[in-house]
Amino acid sequence: MAGLAATLGRGAMSNPLEDMDKPDVIFCIGTNMTEAHPVAATRLKKAQARGATLIVADPRQIPLARRADLHLPLRVGTDVALLGAMAHVIVREGLVDEAFVAERTEGFERLRDHVASFTPEWAESITGVAAADIERAAIAYGRAERGAIYYTLGITEHICGVDNVQSLCNLVLLTGNIGRPGTGINPMRGQNNIQGAGDAGALPNNYPGFQPVTDPNNQAKFERAWGVRVDLEKGMTKVRALERAGEKIFAMLICGENTVVSDPDADHCRRALESLEHLVVIDLFLTETAELADVVLPASSWGETDGVFTNTERRPQRVRAAIAPPGEARPEWWIVSQLARRLGAEGFEYESAAEVFDELCSLSPTYGGLSWELVAEGRHHWPVPEAGHPGTPVLHIGEFPRGRGLFATPSFRDPAEVTDEEYPVWLTTGRRLAHYHTRTMSGRSAGPEFLVPEEVVEVHPADVTAWGLADGENALLSSRRGSVVVRVAADDTSPRGTVFSSFSFSDVPVNVLTGSGYDPVTDTAELKVCPVRIEPA
Amino acid sequence: MTSPAEHRLLLDGESVSFREGETLFELARRHGDAVPSLCFDDRLEPLGACRLCVVEVEGQARPVASCTTQAADGMVVRTMTEALERHRKALCDLVVSENPAGATIDPLRGSASQELAALAVRYEADGGRFAGARSGASRTDDPNPMILRDYDHCISCYRCVRVCSEQQGDDAITVGGRGFATRITTEFEGPLADSACTFCGQCVQTCPTGALADRRALRHADAPGELAATRSVCPYCGVGCSLDILTKGERIVGVQPAFDGPANEGALCVKGQFAWEWVQHPDRLATPLVREDGELVEASWDEALDRAADGFREAARAHGREAVYAVASGRAPHESAYTIQKLVRTCFQSNHVDNCSRA
Numbered sequence: 001m002a003g004l005a006a007t008l009g010r011g012a013m014s015n016p017l018e019d020m021d022k023p024d025v026i027f028c029i030g031t032n033m034t035e036a037h038p039v040a041a042t043r044l045k046k047a048q049a050r051g052a053t054l055i056v057a058d059p060r061q062i063p064l065a066r067r068a069d070l071h072l073p074l075r076v077g078t079d080v081a082l083l084g085a086m087a088h089v090i091v092r093e094g095l096v097d098e099a100f101v102a103e104r105t106e107g108f109e110r111l112r113d114h115v116a117s118f119t120p121e122w123a124e125s126i127t128g129v130a131a132a133d134i135e136r137a138a139i140a141y142g143r144a145e146r147g148a149i150y151y152t153l154g155i156t157e158h159i160c161g162v163d164n165v166q167s168l169c170n171l172v173l174l175t176g177n178i179g180r181p182g183t184g185i186n187p188m189r190g191q192n193n194i195q196g197a198g199d200a201g202a203l204p205n206n207y208p209g210f211q212p213v214t215d216p217n218n219q220a221k222f223e224r225a226w227g228v229r230v231d232l233e234k235g236m237t238k239v240r241a242l243e244r245a246g247e248k249i250f251a252m253l254i255c256g257e258n259t260v261v262s263d264p265d266a267d268h269c270r271r272a273l274e275s276l277e278h279l280v281v282i283d284l285f286l287t288e289t290a291e292l293a294d295v296v297l298p299a300s301s302w303g304e305t306d307g308v309f310t311n312t313e314r315r316p317q318r319v320r321a322a323i324a325p326p327g328e329a330r331p332e333w334w335i336v337s338q339l340a341r342r343l344g345a346e347g348f349e350y351e352s353a354a355e356v357f358d359e360l361c362s363l364s365p366t367y368g369g370l371s372w373e374l375v376a377e378g379r380h381h382w383p384v385p386e387a388g389h390p391g392t393p394v395l396h397i398g399e400f401p402r403g404r405g406l407f408a409t410p411s412f413r414d415p416a417e418v419t420d421e422e423y424p425v426w427l428t429t430g431r432r433l434a435h436y437h438t439r440t441m442s443g444r445s446a447g448p449e450f451l452v453p454e455e456v457v458e459v460h461p462a463d464v465t466a467w468g469l470a471d472g473e474n475a476l477l478s479s480r481r482g483s484v485v486v487r488v489a490a491d492d493t494s495p496r497g498t499v500f501s502s503f504s505f506s507d508v509p510v511n512v513l514t515g516s517g518y519d520p521v522t523d524t525a526e527l528k529v530c531p532v533r534i535e536p537a
Numbered sequence: 538m539t540s541p542a543e544h545r546l547l548l549d550g551e552s553v554s555f556r557e558g559e560t561l562f563e564l565a566r567r568h569g570d571a572v573p574s575l576c577f578d579d580r581l582e583p584l585g586a587c588r589l590c591v592v593e594v595e596g597q598a599r600p601v602a603s604c605t606t607q608a609a610d611g612m613v614v615r616t617m618t619e620a621l622e623r624h625r626k627a628l629c630d631l632v633v634s635e636n637p638a639g640a641t642i643d644p645l646r647g648s649a650s651q652e653l654a655a656l657a658v659r660y661e662a663d664g665g666r667f668a669g670a671r672s673g674a675s676r677t678d679d680p681n682p683m684i685l686r687d688y689d690h691c692i693s694c695y696r697c698v699r700v701c702s703e704q705q706g707d708d709a710i711t712v713g714g715r716g717f718a719t720r721i722t723t724e725f726e727g728p729l730a731d732s733a734c735t736f737c738g739q740c741v742q743t744c745p746t747g748a749l750a751d752r753r754a755l756r757h758a759d760a761p762g763e764l765a766a767t768r769s770v771c772p773y774c775g776v777g778c779s780l781d782i783l784t785k786g787e788r789i790v791g792v793q794p795a796f797d798g799p800a801n802e803g804a805l806c807v808k809g810q811f812a813w814e815w816v817q818h819p820d821r822l823a824t825p826l827v828r829e830d831g832e833l834v835e836a837s838w839d840e841a842l843d844r845a846a847d848g849f850r851e852a853a854r855a856h857g858r859e860a861v862y863a864v865a866s867g868r869a870p871h872e873s874a875y876t877i878q879k880l881v882r883t884c885f886q887s888n889h890v891d892n893c894s895r896a
Binding site for chain 2: 001017018034036037038039040041042045046049188189190191192193194195196197198199200201202203204205207208213222226227228229230231233234235236237238239241248249250251252253254255256257259262277278280283284285286290291293294295296297298299301302303304305306307308309310311312313315316317318319320321322323324326327328329330331332333335336337338339340342343344345346347348350353356357359360378379433434435436440441442443444445446447448450451522523524525
């Protein structure tokens with residue numbers, strides 16, 4: 001999100017989901033949408049059935065790639081090279097929207113010079129994608145009347161995540177594919193309310209509504225609202241906080257996250273949490289993370305809690321309690337408010353979720369025109385700056401929040417770790433349709449367990465033979481951080497030399513292996529690239 | 538006066554306007570919703586297969602399927618003549634004869650499962666002279682725990698096949714055979730798990746007879762209590778599909794998609810549709826826990842909250858207010874994230890808060 005915020009001024013999906021039916025060229029990169037966002041993917045399938053061209057860049061032959069009109073099977077972690085070459089071709093072929101570039105962007109000349117050497121042949125040598133296919137993709141997108149880009153964690157979970165996003169932004173700004181229906185740059189958010197958690201201010205750099213904490217005006221605003229002065233300094237990201245656990249951070253409240261299974265470098269993460277003097281976990285289950293806590297507080301869950309989720313297209317919608325929670329479980333807002341009051345805070349006398357949400361709306365420019373009552377209709381896309389505002393389905397019409405769109409000039413660099421003699425295989429991680437994250441939910445449901453009862457590592461059939469493995473037998477997968485034993489599945493979804501696994505199963509804790517590096521701007525972990533060794537176990 | 542651009546025709550004696558491209562079925566539905574159908578689903582291309590929606594158009598020798606006939610200027614259309622209703626009753630008898638006598642269809646089978654049953658009541662259809670011969674055999678051999686394939690109830694309306702192709706884009710199921718041998722099947726006739734099926738459940742939710750049914754929900758068919766629906770949003774990915782949580786008393790018994798959901802328009806995926814049992818799983822935490830002598834033991838809320846607060850206060854006292862950190866959830870509602878960041882910022886005056894989006 002930081003990548004988009006820097007170049008456009010707003011880090012969110014630019015266009016609504018209903019726009020997915022409208023493009024004539026769709027470019028999906030680093031998104032396994034049929035498995036991670038299955039219902040959104042049905043819209044892409046329909047667009048394609050109506051004649052849209054689907055271009056998919058992904059190292060693996062994911063279902064979306066098998067459907068694509070053009071699949072660009074790039075080597076993991078080489079997106080900047082691929083996208084730089086696409087920009088090169090768009091400039092070379094005269095497909096730049098010059099009026100748009102002149103009116104709405106800055107830094108074009110710098111970018112033009114920057115990409116001059118990024119020929120498709122150069123990119124082929126890095127990405128492994130045929131130069132001719134890179135050209136075809138760039139020309140198709142460059143010529144599109146309505147070109148739309150969709151991406152997810154395959155773009156951001158790299159040490160160069162921000163570079164990747166800004167490389168995509170460059171394609172958008174070169175061709176003017178933004179600010180209109182059926183266009184845009186669209187990061188699909190992975191969790192039901194991850195957009196909302198950021199909207200609500202659970203970020204170390206922003207108050208609610210993406211108001212920077214470093215701005216004294218914002219500090220003054222929240223001081224008036226809450227009656228206390230807050231630091232002008234940004235807080236640490238979670239990644240840094242875990243790194244500094246036991247040195248700088250000594251107490252932690254973790255809500256609804258199974259950190260020791262979902263986070264990279266799981267052994268390090270466990271040690272970090274164990275080094276705290278005080279750990280409080282709010283959750284639905286006694287997760288692997290909750291087992292480490294000093295205090296575990298039981299929350300009411302989906303189906304038991306009134307509240308608001310904001311989906312990936314910036315649409316806040318109401319969730320409703322249908323049944324009572326088990327035993328003494330309570331809504332998180334109640335638990336946190338009780339805790340805050342015990343810590344001497346004022347302003348936590350809430351009696352309902354509605355009161356909390358309305359307070360958020362009163363302090364957030366993106367939610368300024370919304371209320372608990374209004375979100376029940378679920379028809380607004382934020383920003384909704386004031387009462388009566390119809391909402392903003394399409395961002396960036398006419399102008400970017402930062403004024404002009406900025407061309408950044410990212411250069412390709414290797415992942416944090418590259419394959420070598422000791423770790424000669426690329427591991428990339430991701431999702432499976434039937435399961436969700438660490439399976440605290442889907443693993444306790446019969447359907448997903450029937451479909452995917454255990455984790456496997458997908459290995460190309462030719463590599464299974466070449467590496468002395470056997471389909472269905474166990475293998476030992478090792479990285480510089482640790483090892484896991486996992487069953488081998490011969491599968492040609494991944495190319496030779498690259499293996500795939502999800503992190504959903506705690507008995508195959510794949511994140512013991514990952515965690516080679518972090519994006520320097522966002523601290524997002526490089527979960528998509530990890531050199532490993534694989535041998536029979 | 539009617540404007541020159543306006544299109545009009547005569548519907549059951551009344552002059553009505555229609556939109557360019559509107560079918561007679563859609564038009565009739567806007568004016569009374571009395572024309573029956575079994576193969577129609579708003580989201581699908583009309584098929585004209587069930588013939589229940591036939592209407593009389595003056596100048597046409599035979600009744601036409603209203604779902605596949607576009608309205609035209611000056612048409613004279615009759616939807617409710619005695620002859621049409623007689624024809625519809627005969628068709629209903631024929632269709633009902635496909636079904637086991639006296640079978641009641643539990644509404645937990647699926648969103649549209651009551652459509653045929655409702656028509657059978659309307660037309661007092663009981664199979665009549667067609668009773669006996671049947672097509673379609675249930676696939677009791679399919680072990681998947683999600684989709685019941687009870688083809689004894691199948692009437693070959695093909696809504697399942699069409700929704701799988703047109704809406705879901707998976708083309709996992711198809712029509713095999715002809716006449717009485719007609720059946721809904723997969724590419725190699727095997728169980729769904731061996732096909733391209735992704736278990737999205739869209740076929741279940743469009744089936745008008747309950748032949749395809751929600752097995753997770755049906756386990757609760759005999760549970761006591763009124764069936765109630767609560768509109769909510771799916772708890773899994775960021776698409777934000779609207780759905781109804783089905784309950785009987787204090788028990789969740791199923792999920793059905795919201796057909797007016799802005800993000801999903803009636804679609805769900807395998808998780809949203811079938812993976813809700815975790816909510817009332819026995820593993821759910823029901824009591825606060827505190828660590829005593831290395832073990833987590835049950836505690837009262839007061840005790841647990843005091844312990845939680847004491848620990849934070851002590852850490853801040855010993856190491857400074859910046860020693861406390863909080864991680865909010867991307868799974869919980871806004872009110873959770875909002876109160877957590879407010880707690881950190883008001884109790885510890887720092888910005889040491891994040892959510893789980895970086896890993």
